[in-house]
Amino acid sequence: MKSRDKTHNCIWIEIENHQDAVLNEDAAKAVNKMLKKLDVTYGGFEWNQHAGMYHFVEYASGSFFELPEDGHTFNLDYLAK
Numbered sequence: 001m002k003s004r005d006k007t008h009n010c011i012w013i014e015i016e017n018h019q020d021a022v023l024n025e026d027a028a029k030a031v032n033k034m035l036k037k038l039d040v041t042y043g044g045f046e047w048n049q050h051a052g053m054y055h056f057v058e059y060a061s062g063s064f065f066e067l068p069e070d071g072h073t074f075n076l077d078y079l080a081k
Contacts, residue, residue: 011079014071021049028054038079045072 013035015027024047032044043058045067055064056072065072 009076010073011076012071012073014069015045015054017053017070021047024054039081040074040079 013031015024015031018024018027028045028047035044042060043056046055046057046064048055048066051066054067054070056067057064
């Protein structure tokens with residue numbers, strides 16, 4: 001696992017990568033449901049079958065980040081508002 005910036009108050013959310021694409025899609029939906037409860041409305045996880053990995057999609061721009069480590073770092077200060 002790569003080292004993360006420890007200077008900010010952050011939380012890492014990771015999704016297990018299953019062999020079954022349907023399980024991965026369901027896992028992404030479940031995490032996105034949790035993120036909505038945390039008021040994260042700017043983006044969410046999706047499974048990309050072609051790439052074989054999760055992406056984090058920014059809804060407004062439609063841009064995405066590949067997540068080779070199957071997770072994303074969130075600003076805990078923002079989530080704790």
